Amino acid sequence: MSASLGRAAAALLRWGRGVGGGLWVPGVRAASSGGSGSAEHLDTLVKKDKVVVFLKGTPEQPQCGFSNAVVQILRLHGVRDYAAYNVLDDPQLRQGIKDYSNWPTIPQVYLNGEFVGGCDILLQMHQNGDLVEELKKLGIRSALLDEKTDQDSK
């Protein structure tokens, strides 16, 4: 149990607001019952932050092209304040989130506690403009809107 708590803590990487590097936040408290892969714990994780992603690797060093794509899409939209969990650090989390979301692959994206999908879905939401709308619902203004305004005003 204590070992899995340690892994859960190590798995949490919060992307600091406006800061270049990531910030390690220690002390994720696993839910009282079960370890980092338990539904109860995951329920808390996905609801704790507005934007939550489960990746292979970290936002600074994604270990898979699909996880990297998710990181880059969020970056394009100027979303810097999000919680990223590295499933490669924690086998329990890796299997647990697949079961919790009923989704077979990593990366996985949650907005406002709701499962959005994997890389393909986020990419298509980026392409068809839905992502801008979904972020707006969370009170996050996509950086792409500002770029557009800049161009329009020229």
Added chain:
Amino acid sequence: MELSADYLREKLQRDLEAEHVEVEDTTPNRCASSFRVLVVSAKFEGKPLLQRHRLVNTCLSEELPHIHAFEQKTLTPEQWAREQQK
């Protein structure tokens, strides 16, 4: 489990009553068995992307654990017709 593009294509076509399925074996670009699929099915009509992808995931639930990377695109016949006109 040895998976072929043909096998996946047939299964998707049958189970999702797809009118068009493309399966590309992208394994050569990666380290383990990988596929990219396009499924065109009337079953996707009125369903958001997440539900469409879930249909595909369910159809291939036995196979996906043996696939390293899986990319999918899900279109209705109408969307597919529009895409082809582009």
